Amino acid sequence: MKQATVEVDGGQEPASSSSAVQGLKIYPPKESSYDDYEGIGEKPSRFEVWGWYLYEFCSYFVQTVIIPVLFPLIISQLQQLHIDPVQEWHINHPGMTCGEKQIQLHSTLTKRTISVSGSHFSSLEWTSIGWATGLVLAIPSLTFISFHLDGILQNLITAAATGVGAFFCLPAGFFKTTKIFIPYIAAIVLASTVATASHTRHLGLMIRAQLSGPINRTQFIKRQGVSSKHSLHATAAGTLGAAIVSSFIYHMLREPPDRDFISLWIVSIFSGLIWLVGVLHAVTSPNRGSPVFNSVSSTFHPCSVFKHPHAVGGLIGVFISSFATMCIFTGGVLFVVGPLCVKSVHLLFFWLVYFLFPLFSMPLLQPFQQLIKADSVKMNLMGFLLSLLSSGFGFYFWNSHWKWGHIMMFGAIQSTGTGLLHAFGRVLVLECAPHGKEGAFSVWYAWMRAAGLCVGFTVAAVVPGHIRTSFGAAFCAAIVGCVVLLFGNVSGVEGAVAAGHVMGDNERGTNGLGLDSKESVSVCLKDETLELNK
Structure with missing residues (x-):
C-alpha cells in the first residue's frame, strides 16, 4: 500500500494514522500510470517476435489472395456458358488477339451464370455474398470474444480460429456445387x-x-520506432506468403482445362496447411494476459472504443484504405486479364511485383520514416497518396494500351501504398488503445479491415468491364481517407496520451502523490484535521 508523505519545514514526514496535520488538506495519492503496466510480462524475445512475423506470413494471404482470387476461380470452374466466349470476344474486341483459355477464364468469372430465385450472379459476386455473410457472422462472435481476448485466452482464441479456418480450406473442392461455397x-x-x-x-x-x-x-x-519496425517487417513477411500462394495459383492454372478444378482445390488445401502452421506461434508464444479487471460487461466492452475519437478516426481510415486497395487490386487484375488480355506470364509478373516488392520496400521505409520524423498518421497519408497516384493513372489511361513496363510500375506503386496503409493502420489504432482494452480495439480493427476489403472487392466485381468505375471509386475513397486524417484531427500522439501510453503535459514531473515536482504536497488551508491511511 502506498504511503503519502508531506513536507513540513523543509523535511519529509510520513503521514500515518497516528499523526495529523492541523489546518492542512492533503489530496489523496494519485495512482501512477505505471501501475497499469504491471503484469504484462518480460520484454518480447526474438523468438516471440519472429513467431509473430511467422503468423503474418501464414495468414496475410487469406483475405488478400485466397478469398478474392482463389475462390472465384474455383467457383468459375463449375459454371457453364451458353454463348461461345471466344466468338463474343472477337466481336467486342476486333483486331485483338487473346488466348482461348484466358477468354474462357475471364468470361466464367464475370458472366452472371449463377441463378438463385430468379436472380443471377457471377462467380465474383457469389464470392462477395459469402464474404459479406462471414462479416455478419463475425459481429456477434467478435463482440463475445473481445472481453475474453482482453483476459488470458488470447493464444487459445488464435489457435482455435486458425484451426477452424484451415479446416474449411481443405474440403473446398469435395462437393462440386456452387451453393456450398457460401458457408x-x-x-x-x-x-x-x-x-x-x-x-x-x-x-x-x-x-x-x-x-x-x-x-x-x-x-x-x-514507441513509433518499435511499433513501426514490427508492423512493417510483418507486412513484408505477409506479402511473401501471398506471393507464394499466388504463384502456385498461376502454376495450377496452366494445367489442362479438365484438371483446373482439382488443381485449384490442391491450392486451397496447400493454403490451409500453411495457415495451420501459424498455430505454432499461438502454442509457443507467452500468454500476455491483461491484469486489468474490466468492469464493463462483455456485451458493451467493444463500445469503449467510442470514448477515443482518435481511434475512431483511425478505424475509419482502416476501412477506407482497405476498400481503396482491394478495389484497385481486383479491378487491376480483371483489367489485365480481360480488356488488356496480356500474356498469361505477364499476369504472374504482375502478382510477383505486387506481392514481392513490399518485401524490399517495407523494411526501407522505417529509416525513411525516422529521417522525416513522420508519425503513423503521416505514413498513412503517404499510403493514400500512392493509391491516389496508381488509381488516377489507371483511371486516366484506361483506354490506352498498357505495355509490360506500365503494368509493373502500376503494381510496384500500388503494392507500396497497400503495405503502408496496412502496416500503419494497425499501428495508429494500437496507439489509441488503453491498457486492458487492446482486444476491444483489435476486434474493431479486424472487422473494419475485412469489411473494407469486402466492399472494395464487391465494387470491382459488379462492374468488371468498367475499369474507370473501380479506379474512380478507389480514387475518391483515397481522397476521403486523406480528408478524414487531416481534417478529422486524428493524431497518434494525442491518442496515445488519452490511452495512457504517453504522459500529458499535466503529468510531467509528478511524484507518487500526483503533485508537481516543485511542490512536495498540495494543500488547502482549512481549519480541519485529516487522518491519513485509515
Whole structure:
C-alpha cells in the first residue's frame, strides 16, 4: 500500500494514522500510470517476435489472395456458358488477339451464370455474398470474444480460429456445387477476422512490454520506432506468403482445362496447411494476459472504443484504405486479364511485383520514416497518396494500351501504398488503445479491415468491364481517407496520451502523490484535521 508523505519545514514526514496535520488538506495519492503496466510480462524475445512475423506470413494471404482470387476461380470452374466466349470476344474486341483459355477464364468469372430465385450472379459476386455473410457472422462472435481476448485466452482464441479456418480450406473442392461455397467462404472470413483481432492485440502487448511503461512526449519517437519496425517487417513477411500462394495459383492454372478444378482445390488445401502452421506461434508464444479487471460487461466492452475519437478516426481510415486497395487490386487484375488480355506470364509478373516488392520496400521505409520524423498518421497519408497516384493513372489511361513496363510500375506503386496503409493502420489504432482494452480495439480493427476489403472487392466485381468505375471509386475513397486524417484531427500522439501510453503535459514531473515536482504536497488551508491511511 502506498504511503503519502508531506513536507513540513523543509523535511519529509510520513503521514500515518497516528499523526495529523492541523489546518492542512492533503489530496489523496494519485495512482501512477505505471501501475497499469504491471503484469504484462518480460520484454518480447526474438523468438516471440519472429513467431509473430511467422503468423503474418501464414495468414496475410487469406483475405488478400485466397478469398478474392482463389475462390472465384474455383467457383468459375463449375459454371457453364451458353454463348461461345471466344466468338463474343472477337466481336467486342476486333483486331485483338487473346488466348482461348484466358477468354474462357475471364468470361466464367464475370458472366452472371449463377441463378438463385430468379436472380443471377457471377462467380465474383457469389464470392462477395459469402464474404459479406462471414462479416455478419463475425459481429456477434467478435463482440463475445473481445472481453475474453482482453483476459488470458488470447493464444487459445488464435489457435482455435486458425484451426477452424484451415479446416474449411481443405474440403473446398469435395462437393462440386456452387451453393456450398457460401458457408465455406463465410467460415473462413469469420475465422480469419477473429485470428486477425487476436494477432493485432498481441502486437500491442509486445510494444507495451518492450517500453515497460508510459513515456514522455519527447520519447514518443521510441514507441513509433518499435511499433513501426514490427508492423512493417510483418507486412513484408505477409506479402511473401501471398506471393507464394499466388504463384502456385498461376502454376495450377496452366494445367489442362479438365484438371483446373482439382488443381485449384490442391491450392486451397496447400493454403490451409500453411495457415495451420501459424498455430505454432499461438502454442509457443507467452500468454500476455491483461491484469486489468474490466468492469464493463462483455456485451458493451467493444463500445469503449467510442470514448477515443482518435481511434475512431483511425478505424475509419482502416476501412477506407482497405476498400481503396482491394478495389484497385481486383479491378487491376480483371483489367489485365480481360480488356488488356496480356500474356498469361505477364499476369504472374504482375502478382510477383505486387506481392514481392513490399518485401524490399517495407523494411526501407522505417529509416525513411525516422529521417522525416513522420508519425503513423503521416505514413498513412503517404499510403493514400500512392493509391491516389496508381488509381488516377489507371483511371486516366484506361483506354490506352498498357505495355509490360506500365503494368509493373502500376503494381510496384500500388503494392507500396497497400503495405503502408496496412502496416500503419494497425499501428495508429494500437496507439489509441488503453491498457486492458487492446482486444476491444483489435476486434474493431479486424472487422473494419475485412469489411473494407469486402466492399472494395464487391465494387470491382459488379462492374468488371468498367475499369474507370473501380479506379474512380478507389480514387475518391483515397481522397476521403486523406480528408478524414487531416481534417478529422486524428493524431497518434494525442491518442496515445488519452490511452495512457504517453504522459500529458499535466503529468510531467509528478511524484507518487500526483503533485508537481516543485511542490512536495498540495494543500488547502482549512481549519480541519485529516487522518491519513485509515
